[in-house]
Amino acid sequence: MGHGAEMNGCGKCLKYLMFTFNLLSLVGGIVVMAVGIWTCVDHAYMEQLLGTNLYMSAAYILIATGVVVILISFLGCLGAVKEIKCMLLTYFIVMFGIFVTMLVGGILGYAFRSNVAVSMRTRMYSSLGEYGITRVLRCCGVEGFDGYRIWRTENRNFNSNSQVPLSCCQKIWTSGPIGSTGLVNSGLLNTGQMDMAGQSYMPCQGSPNSNTAYLTGCYDKGLEAVKDQAAIVGGVGIGIAFVTLMGMIFSMALFNMIK
Incomplete structure (x- = not known):
């Protein structure tokens, strides 16, 4: 019961088409799951950036969706090859x-x-003083480094000559030993400044410019990062939606052809 009799050429063609689309759907499920994991691991800062936990929730949903698509694609492949109607209906x-x-x-x-x-x-x-996003996005201030006029008035502990915090300065990727002045000898400049974590930066705080500091505002950089991430997730989603739609069409057609 539920198994099909010998099918004609059209039925066999439909069966193998569905099998092929289910293989594509299985690969798509793996891609969706990978994008979700990548989002959790490499783009966790987005949650801080957006000020909501919806971003990470969406990443977890992607992972769960990927797992479900992988399992149901396997079910669809089996239902198509074995011509089992209940599997095809469940799949649909x-x-x-x-x-x-x-x-x-x-x-x-x-x-x-x-x-x-x-x-x-x-x-x-509201989080102008949290510098993690500044370092990740390589930006300065919300609209640009001019926004740190507020920062200069509120941070009395810092040198009054500083125009921006150290996180706005460009990183030095090749650095030499720390000098006696607390600065770092750099292959890019003669001196660079080091933060408490040991990362060295260009000496830009007194006079930030395009050669030593990140001048683009974090809002523009953040919006660009969100759009790029959304484009990736959206592209994967559209691809999966297309394969899913075709799989549903083929499964119902095959379901109706099985006696």
């Missing part, structure tokens, strides 16, 4: 659920895209 229902979820997620993401920009700008202004 689960794939339909995934397709609807991705469609709703894409619509919501597009609808709230402007809210993300506003939230990110607000978050950045």
